[in-house]
Amino acid sequence: MESTVVKHRDRQSRNSWVSAITAEEAEILAAAQELVYEAGESVDVVLAAEAAHARTIYSALDEWLESGGLSVKIRMLCAQNTLDWSFVQRHSGNGRPLEVRAARIPLLAALIVDGKAALVCADSAVGRRASAIRDPGVIETLQTLFDGIWRNALQVTERIDFGDRARTDMVRPILEWLRLGVTDEVAARELSVSVRTYRRYVAEIMALLGANSRFQAGVRAAELGLLPVSPPQEPPQPRR
Structure with a gap:
């Protein structure tokens, strides 16, 4: 019986470490603000939810960083549709820990x-x-998942700029063809340029993306939102 009572108390204690929060943005914002102001060493952020949740988290971080939370190491994982370039530009660089x-x-x-x-x-x-969590076991699992994704994620330093609109429109199909493995000869024919010129474009794109291979360039472009989310079209086929 004593053992049962102890287990029950442990279960109640563990349950108290996970608190449900309403999905209202105001309450989520308040909980996020309270949490980040407790930070002394690190804040790890995942932003891959719908726009409303992402805006709320960005708002809490913005206020905290503007008020002096610059000594805490911040790691932020974003999906392609939640990456806020203006936030990155405001709070990264010049020795800032973001x-x-x-x-x-x-x-x-x-x-x-x-x-x-x-x-x-x-x-x-x-x-x-939404939940506020202080259960050590759950936190450890979340941290392990975060660290695993972080190691393989693409580092973001600044917005990729390919130049004017015409050049950007030309780069997009090149990126898609790189991801699909289209040959240089076929891709050059589709762009109506020489193979040599096409390969120069590819080299410039890989340098901008920090990619070590053509396939990696296509993958990184997709992760940064440089490629459309819709399913890719069929790659052009070589002429017979």
Whole structure:
């Protein structure tokens, strides 16, 4: 009986470490602000949820950083549609401790502070849900997942600029063909340029993206949102 009572108390204690929050933006914002102001060493951020959740987290981080939260190491994982370039430009560089990477990650918005507390916002079968978490076991799992994705994510330093509109329109199909593995000869024919000129374009694009291979350039372009989300068209075929 004593053993049962102890287990029950432990279960109640663990449950108290996970607090449900309404999906209202105001309450999520308040919880995010409270959490980041507790940070003493690190804040890890995941932003791959719908726009409303992402805006709320960005707002909390913006206010905190503007008020002096610059001594805390911040790592931010974003999906291609939640990457806020204006936020990155405001708070990165000049020795500021913000590092941003892009990756394909599940729909989720989360803050992990000092590896001890977290705020998680996600959609479920019964609607939007948000939770404040202080359970060490859950936090450890979240931190492990974050670190695993972070190691393979693409570092973001600045917006990729290919020049004027005409040049950008030309770069997009090249990126798509790189991802699909289209041969230089076929791609050059589609662009109506020489193979030598096409290869020069490819070399410039790979340098801008920091890619070591053509396939990696295509993947990085997709992660940064430089390619459309819709399914790619069939690659051009060589003439017979």
